[in-house]
Structures are given as structure tokens and as C-alpha cells.
Amino acid sequence: MPVQYVIEEWDFRELTLKMRPPVFIPRPETEELVGLVMEELRTRGPAQDSPASLRFLEVGCGSGAVSLSLLHHCPQCHAVAVDRSSEALDLTRENAERLGVLERLQIVQLDVLLDADSVLCQCGSVDFIVSNPPYVFAEDLPLLEPEILWYEDQRSLDGGEGGMDVIKQILCIGTRALKKNGKIFLEVDPRHPLMIQEWLRSQSDHGLEYRETHRDFTGRSRFCVLQKTAPEC
Amino acid sequence: MKNCICFIGSQLSKQRFLLAMAGAAHGSRQCALTHRYYQQWNWRRTPRGPAGLYTQQLTRRHCQHFSKELLQQESVQRYLEKMIEEYRQVTQRLNNTALTESERRTMSRRQIELSPMATVFQQSQRAVKDLKDVQAIIESAEAGEDTQMLELAKEEQKGIRKLIEALQIKLLQSLVPSDKHDASDVIVEVAAGRTTGGDICQQFTREIFEMYQNFASYKQWAFEVLNYTPAEYGGLHHAAARIAGESVYRHFKYEGGMHRVQRIPEVGLSSRMQRIHTGTMMVIVLPQPDEVDVIIEPKDLRIDTFRSKGAGGQSVNTTDSAVRLVHIPTGITVECQQERSQLQNRETAMRMLRARIYQQLIEKETEQRQSARKLQVGTRSQSERIRTYNFTQDRVTDHRISYVTRDIKEFLSGGELLEELISELLKSAETEALLELVENSRN
Numbered sequence: 001m002p003v004q005y006v007i008e009e010w011d012f013r014e015l016t017l018k019m020r021p022p023v024f025i026p027r028p029e030t031e032e033l034v035g036l037v038m039e040e041l042r043t044r045g046p047a048q049d050s051p052a053s054l055r056f057l058e059v060g061c062g063s064g065a066v067s068l069s070l071l072h073h074c075p076q077c078h079a080v081a082v083d084r085s086s087e088a089l090d091l092t093r094e095n096a097e098r099l100g101v102l103e104r105l106q107i108v109q110l111d112v113l114l115d116a117d118s119v120l121c122q123c124g125s126v127d128f129i130v131s132n133p134p135y136v137f138a139e140d141l142p143l144l145e146p147e148i149l150w151y152e153d154q155r156s157l158d159g160g161e162g163g164m165d166v167i168k169q170i171l172c173i174g175t176r177a178l179k180k181n182g183k184i185f186l187e188v189d190p191r192h193p194l195m196i197q198e199w200l201r202s203q204s205d206h207g208l209e210y211r212e213t214h215r216d217f218t219g220r221s222r223f224c225v226l227q228k229t230a231p232e233c
Numbered sequence: 234m235k236n237c238i239c240f241i242g243s244q245l246s247k248q249r250f251l252l253a254m255a256g257a258a259h260g261s262r263q264c265a266l267t268h269r270y271y272q273q274w275n276w277r278r279t280p281r282g283p284a285g286l287y288t289q290q291l292t293r294r295h296c297q298h299f300s301k302e303l304l305q306q307e308s309v310q311r312y313l314e315k316m317i318e319e320y321r322q323v324t325q326r327l328n329n330t331a332l333t334e335s336e337r338r339t340m341s342r343r344q345i346e347l348s349p350m351a352t353v354f355q356q357s358q359r360a361v362k363d364l365k366d367v368q369a370i371i372e373s374a375e376a377g378e379d380t381q382m383l384e385l386a387k388e389e390q391k392g393i394r395k396l397i398e399a400l401q402i403k404l405l406q407s408l409v410p411s412d413k414h415d416a417s418d419v420i421v422e423v424a425a426g427r428t429t430g431g432d433i434c435q436q437f438t439r440e441i442f443e444m445y446q447n448f449a450s451y452k453q454w455a456f457e458v459l460n461y462t463p464a465e466y467g468g469l470h471h472a473a474a475r476i477a478g479e480s481v482y483r484h485f486k487y488e489g490g491m492h493r494v495q496r497i498p499e500v501g502l503s504s505r506m507q508r509i510h511t512g513t514m515m516v517i518v519l520p521q522p523d524e525v526d527v528i529i530e531p532k533d534l535r536i537d538t539f540r541s542k543g544a545g546g547q548s549v550n551t552t553d554s555a556v557r558l559v560h561i562p563t564g565i566t567v568e569c570q571q572e573r574s575q576l577q578n579r580e581t582a583m584r585m586l587r588a589r590i591y592q593q594l595i596e597k598e599t600e601q602r603q604s605a606r607k608l609q610v611g612t613r614s615q616s617e618r619i620r621t622y623n624f625t626q627d628r629v630t631d632h633r634i635s636y637v638t639r640d641i642k643e644f645l646s647g648g649e650l651l652e653e654l655i656s657e658l659l660k661s662a663e664t665e666a667l668l669e670l671v672e673n674s675r676n
Contacts, residue, residue, distance in 0.1 A: 003552045010552075011573040028538075028554065028575040029546050035576070136547055144548050157547055189544050217579070218540045 002147055012065040015072060017095045019063060022153040023088045026065040029216045030132050033187045034069045036214060036223055037130055040183065041074055053078050057123050057177065059112055059131040059170050062156060064092030066130055071101040078104045080123040084111040085153060112169050125179050132187040133166035135159045163189050168199065171226070175206045178228040183211070190220040312671040313408070317354055320347040350407040357400040364393045408670070409663045414520040414595075415483040420588045421445060424471040425464065426491070426513035434512035435468020437494040437622075440645055441514060442472050445488075447647030454478030459581050460571055473585065475521070482520045487633075487658040489518040491617065496624030509625055513618065519588040520595075527587045527594075535559040538575060558582045565589050629654075634661045 004010040004019040011017075012026045013034060019025060041054070053076045058067045061081035071079055083089050089107050096102040108122045136144070136157045144157070159165055167186060174184045188196070193213040200210055207230030216222035323344045326332065332340070367390045374383040423442050425434040449456040460473040476485070494512050539553040555570035556578040567589065569582040621630045622641060629644050630637050636657050644650040 002550055004550075011577070013574055013576050024547075025550055027546060027549070028551070031574065031576040132547075134547070136544075140544070140548065143543075145550070148548070148550055152550070187546065189546065191544075216545075217536055217538055217575075218545055220545055222546065 002151055005151060013069050015065075015069060015099065017063050017065060017068070018091065018098070020087070020091055021151050023085070023091045024062040024152055024156040026063060027132075029222055030065060030187055032214075032216055033130065033132060033185060033223055034066055036225070037070060037128070037185050038073055040128075040185075041077075054127045055080070055124075057119075057126045057129045057173075058082065059129065059173075060133050060156065060166070061092050062088050062132070064095045066132060067092070067105060068095055068099055068101060070130070071096075071104055072099055078106070080106045080108060080126070082108045082110060082112065082119060082123075084109070085155065088153075088156075112173065113165060116169060116173055119173055120177050123177060126177055126182065127179055128183045128185065129170065129174050129178065130185040131166075131170055133159065133170060135163045135167065135187070135189045135192060137161070137163040137189065159189075162195060163192065164195060164199070167192065167196065171196075171200075171206065171208060174208060174226070174228060180228060182228050184208070184224075184226040184228075186224045186226075187222060188224055190222065193221050193224055196224055196226075308671050309408075309667070312674055313354070313404070315674060316347060316350060316408070320344065320351045323347070350404065353400055353404045353407055357397060357404060360393055360397045360400060364390065364397065367393060405667065406663070409667045412483070412486070414486075414522075416480055417482045418475065418477040418521040419482050419485050420459065420473060420475050420519045420521055420585060421485065421488070422471070422473040422515075422517040422519070423469070424515045424517075425469065426515060428512060431498070431510060432464060432466055432468045433494065433496070433498055433510045434514055435464040435466075435470060436498065437492075437512055438471070438514045439463075439467070439469035441492060441516070442469055442474070444645045444647040444651065445474070445476075448651055449476050449478070449647075451648050451652070452478065452484070454481055458571070459585060460569065475584070482518070483659070484655050485518045486520075487619075487655065487662070488516050490619035491515055493618045493621045494624070495621065519592045521584065521588050522591040527591045529560065529583075529587065529590070533561050535561060536579070538579075554578050556582050558586050560586055560590060563590060563593065565593070631658065634658060 001021075002025060004025045005021045008020065009016055009018050010025065013031050017026070054074070055078045056067075056070070057080045059082050061067050061083045064081060067079045067081045071077055081089070081092055083092070086109055089109050092105075093102065093107055096105050096107075106122070108119070110118050110122075112119055134155065134157050136159055138158060138160055140163075141149075141154070141158055148157070159167070167188065170184065170186070174182075178184070186196075197210050200206065200208060207228055208226050209229045211225040211227050213221050214223040214225070323340050327337070327340050327344060367386055371383060371386045371390065374380075374386055423438050423445075425438040428434045446456050455477040457475045457477070458472065459475055460471070462470045462472060464470040491513050492515075494514070495509055497507055497509055535558070537557040537559065539551050539555070541549040541551065543549075552573070554573055554575040555568065556575060557566060557568045558579075559566050565586060567582045567586045569578045569585070571581060572578050619631065619633055621632070622628075622644075623630070624641055627639055627641050628637060629639075629641060629650075631654060634657060636654060638644060638650055638654060640650065644654075
């Protein structure tokens with residue numbers, strides 16, 4: 001059994017979060033995803049004239065690591081955390097309470113693949129979207145370590161045929177839910193940055209522009225940043 | 234068995250004999266209350282240093298504060314006058330508008346440097362004048378037999394005298410150049426020395442680390458353990474900690490060096506043979522630089538972490554969060570596996586790396602500066618011991634200023650006794666720095 005489930009907790013950046021099977025255990029790469037968003041907030045912060053709070057959406061929150069880190073770091077932010085698994089949301093709620101950020105967190109249970117419209121109703125217009133979606137290619141799934149397959153929720157790993165199912169859906173949501181110049185931050189498989197750019201070129205009317213790819217500490221292309229350039233469609 | 238006892242007995246009596254000899258030779262004055270004794274401070278310097286001042290033999294009692302004698306010395310007076318004169322000139326020239334931009338900048342920087350000293354000097358001048366006025370009042374009151382006036386005047390005279398003393402001390406302190414790192418936080422590393430069997434070094438290292446931990450809480454500083462590698466049987470192999478607070482480096486800079494211990498161990502491997510063991514341990518103190526002082530290019534770094542085969546990311550679950558940073562240009566390597574979060578480990582490792590690179594820079598600087606100062610940080614070679622802790626005689630000796638204190642248990646609890654030693658070190662360092670400054674300005 002993974003150590004994190006045995007001791008029922010693990011550290012993520014400067015926080016200690018409770019862990020419980022089968023909720024997905026945060027990976028070290030995701031710590032860098034949060035770092036990217038924080039960097040963006042930092043450079044954007046001073047330029048903002050109104051100190052109004054920022055709202056963001058997290059798709060696939062799992063144990064809540066990403067949302068809670070951001071809420072903990074930025075006291076003015078509000079978050080909407082979405083996940084299809086009720087166990088994940090319970091764990092997120094528990095961790096949020098422990099960290100004292102529950103008032104700024106809105107927890108919604110739904111599956112973005114089935115129910116994109118509800119997402120838009122629930123979260124309204126957001127400043128940015130951050131996500132560590134299931135991105136493992138369906139064909140790679142059986143090759144994973146047994147420990148992962150036995151104990152962690154497969155739905156949090158399976159990204160479908162090219163690993164792109166949830167990613168494409170997030171981009172569609174972004175088209176409609178993001179404010180102008182809002183950004184999307186994604187953690188993906190190293191093969192995805194090119195696939196995402198290709199897919200965007202094949203689509204029209206999405207109003208999104210691919211901004212940059214960042215590497216993780218192992219040197220693999222891991223993070224994609226996109227921005228909404230066209231007005232509301 | 235009987236042989237053992239005779240052996241131990243002879244050892245102890247030999248030590249007592251040596252102690253008595255040492256006491257007689259140095260003319261010590263044992264103060265029963267405070268368990269400390271000062272030695273006559275014979276200050277003889279090698280001719281290698283600047284000639285003149287240092288080759289004079291100055292014997293003085295080591296006082297609790299900067300002695301007024303220091304200020305009375307001719308060379309110090311002359312230096313003071315020179316500084317005041319320079320300040321006046323600089324102010325005058327700054328008022329004169331015909332200056333280039335760079336000249337103006339250098340002049341104003343110099344003025345800022347000298348102004349605290351100038352202010353204190355003016356204050357002391359004023360105080361001296363006030364004292365003269367009061368003297369005059371006392372004389373006239375005595376002549377006129379005005380007792381009330383006399384009393385008031387005498388009170389004021391006492392007050393002014395105290396003020397003058399305080400101002401003189403302040404003046405001396407303002408003359409001494411402060412280390413530019415005095416205010417920074419530090420990273421303290423301790424490492425057990427190599428042993429010839431037994432674990433006395435490791436036990437001692439643990440005690441010293443705890444002493445610094447207690448000292449940090451005594452001074453209300455934050456103590457954060459960066460690295461803690463225990464040895465077997467309860468000792469400590471090496472550890473590192475970050476201490477943050479006010480003027481931490483100023484207090485810790487003289488702790489760096491080799492500390493020696495002599496004891497008959499009660500616990501641990503060495504305790505079976507009841508003999509005196511000698512061990513050493515190393516303390517390294519690194520000032521923590523600000524981000525701007527040390528710039529590390531990301532391309533100069535190689536980060537070694539657990540790297541899985543294949544795509545990594547979601548497909549791998551790892552608990553191995555150890556990080557090793559290698560700074561390629563200098564070859565300095567730092568490891569950290571203290572935290573469970575890899576990012577935290579990386580940040581800690583970066584901090585330590587920055588401190589070590591900075592330390593290298595400083596050492597290069599100090600090598601170039603030729604100084605005869607005993608207490609210059611870092612000039613003592615690695616193998617020279619700075620302090621000896623003798624448990625059998627219950628004595629701590631700092632070799633740089635020949636300061637001895639008793640009650641090791643109290644000392645190791647990192648409280649008042651350690652603070653006293655550190656302030657003594659600071660005082661003699663400041664005195665040396667001042668005199669060196671004065672001497673250099675003469676040439």
C-alpha cells in the first residue's frame with residue numbers, strides 16, 4: 001500500500017494534507033504547477049487596480065492540494081473545486097477545514113465530461129482555470145505500477161484514447177467560463193503540448209491561444225499555459 | 234583493579250598539580266561567586282603586523298566595557314581628530330556646488346558613513362562644555378557658601394559625567410567598522426570529528442548542537458533544523474540549522490572552528506574504560522546572504538532528484554523526495570532530504586547552496602586582506618582549535634582571548650554563560666579592529 005495511505009497524510013509544498021484511498025495522491029510535479037500559478041499571480045498582482053478577489057476553477061481537485069495551496073497562499077482568492085468522485089470532495093472538504101480556508105472554497109460534485117453546462121452555471125465567470133486532469137493514455141494504463149492500480153482511483157488517471165478527453169473538455173469550458181485574458185494552467189503528459197496545439201489549430205471559435213510550455217524538474221515538458229484572447233463567445 | 238585506581242588517582246593529582254601551576258603562573262584571581270577568573274592580558278604581537286602600536290606591550294585588566302584608556306590613547310585621539318576633520322571637509326565640499334556627479338556620490342556616501350560618529354562627537358563636546366559650566370557654578374557656589382545651589386550643581390555634575398562616559402563608549406563603537414553581515418541570519422553546521430574509537434565526538438556534537446538550540450531560544454531567535462544525521466548510540470554525526478533573528482551573525486561569527494572536548498565518558502561506547510578521552514568537532518557558521526548578493530543562474534545548477542523512467546507524472550507515485558543540487562561552476566554540492574515535499578527540500582537546498590557559495594566569496598576576500606588580527610573570522614586554519622571543554626576539570630577555555638569559565642553543565646545549556654563568552658569575544662574583536670584601523674590610518 002502506498003506510504004501516503006498508510007500514514008494517512010503527506011506534505012504538499014508547505015501544507016500537510018490528509019490522504020485516504022482511493023483519492024489520488026498528489027505528485028511532486030503538481031507542486032510546480034502551483035508554483036507556476038503563484039508566479040502568475042505575483043506578476044499580475046501589482047498591476048491590478050481593484051483589489052477585488054480573484055476567482056478560479058479547479059477541475060479534478062482530488063485531495064484538494066492545488067486549490068488549498070493557492071487559497072492558503074493568496075488570502076483574497078476564491079475557488080471552485082470540481083471533481084466527479086464524492087470521496088475526493090469529502091477529503092477536500094476535510095483538508096480545507098483543517099487549513100481554515102473552507103469559507104472561500106466552493107465544492108461541486110459533477111463530471112465535466114458529462115455535464116459541462118452545470119459547471120458554467122455553478123462557477124460563473126472565473127479569472128483562471130487550473131487543473132491536473134487525468135492524462136494517462138488509456139493504452140498506457142495497464143503498464144502502471146501495481147501499487148497505483150490497486151489503490152488509487154483509476155478514474156483520476158484515465159485520460160481516454162490519447163489521454164486528451166478531459167483536457168479537451170477543460171479547454172471548451174475555458175472558452176466560455178474565462179474572463180478576457182484569463183489563463184488556463186494544465187499539468188499534462190510530455191506528449192500533450194504538441195497534441196494540444198494541433199487540436200487547437202483544427203478547431204475554430206475557441207478564442208484560446210497557446211502561450212507556453214514549461215518543463216518540470218526532470219526536464220520533461222509538463223505544464224501548458226493557454227490564454228483566452230477573444231471576448232465572450 | 235587496584236592498579237586502575239592508582240592510575241586514576243595519579244592522573245587526577247597530576248591535573249590538580251598542573252592547574253595549580255597554571256594559576257600561579259598567570260596570577261589568577263579566583264572569584265568564588267562567579268566561577269570565573271581573568272588572566273592578565275599580555276598583549277604582545279609578532280613583528281609581522283604593522284609596527285609601532287602592536288609591538289608595544291600593553292598590559293591591562295580585561296574590563297567589562299571599552300576602557301576609557303582606549304580613548305585616552307594618543308593614536309586613537311589623533312585618528313578621531315582626523316575623522317572629524319575629514320567629515321568637516323566633506324560637508325564643506327558637498328555644499329560647494331562645483332562637483333561632478335560621481336564625486337558627489339562618493340562624498341555623500343562618506344558623509345553618511347561618518348555622520349553618526351560626528352554626531353556623537355558633537356554631543357560629547359557639548360557635554361564637556363556643560364561640565365565646565367557646572368564646575369564654574371560649583372566654584373562660585375562654594376565661594377558664596379550657597380549649599381542648596383551646591384547640591385544641585387553636584388547632582389548635575391554627576392549626571393553629566395555619566396553622560397560623557399556613555400558618549401565615549403558610543404563614540405568608540407561608532408569608530409569600529411561593522412561587519413556588513415552582522416545583521417544577517419546564519420546557517421550553522423556541526424560535524425563530529427574523526428574518532429580513534431569510541432563515540433565521544435558524536436556525543437559531544439549532539440551536546441553542542443543542543444547548546445546552540447537552547448541559545449537560540451534564549452535569545453528568542455527562530456531555530457530551524459535543515460539537516461540532522463544521527464550516529465549510532467545516540468550521538469550526532471552532522472547536522473545543519475538555520476537561525477533567524479536580530480544580529481544573529483554578529484553573535485555566531487566567533488563560534489566557527491574546532492571545539493575540543495576532554496572527558497571521561499559516562500555513556501556510550503567509550504565509557505567502559507574510565508579514561509580521559511579527547512575528541513573534536515567542527516562548527517561552521519555561514520551568513521545567509523540576501524537573494525541579491527548571490528545570483529545563481531539556473532543553467533549553472535544541476536538538480537538530481539528521483540527521476541522515473543517513462544513519462545513520470547501521474548504514472549509514478551514516489552515518496553523519495555531527496556534533492557541534490559550541484560553548482561557546476563564551483564562544484565559545490567548540497568543535499569537535502571529533510572522534508573517530505575520535494576519542493577521544500579529544493580528550497581532548503583538552494584538556501585544552503587547560496588550560503589556556501591557566499592562563504593567561498595567571503596573567504597576569498599578575507600584571504601586578500603592581510604590582517605594581523607587574532608579574531609579575524611576564518612583566518613584560523615581548520616585544524617586550530619578555538620575552544621576546549623574539559624569535563625573532568627569542569628572548565629571551558631577559549632584560546633583566542635584566553636578566557637576561562639567554569640560550570641560546563643550550565644555553559645552547555647546555552648544561556649547566560651555562553652552569552653558572556655560571546656560578548657567578551659566581541660569586545661576584544663572590536664578593540665582589535667579599532668586599533669588596526671587606527672594603525673592603518675597612520676601609515
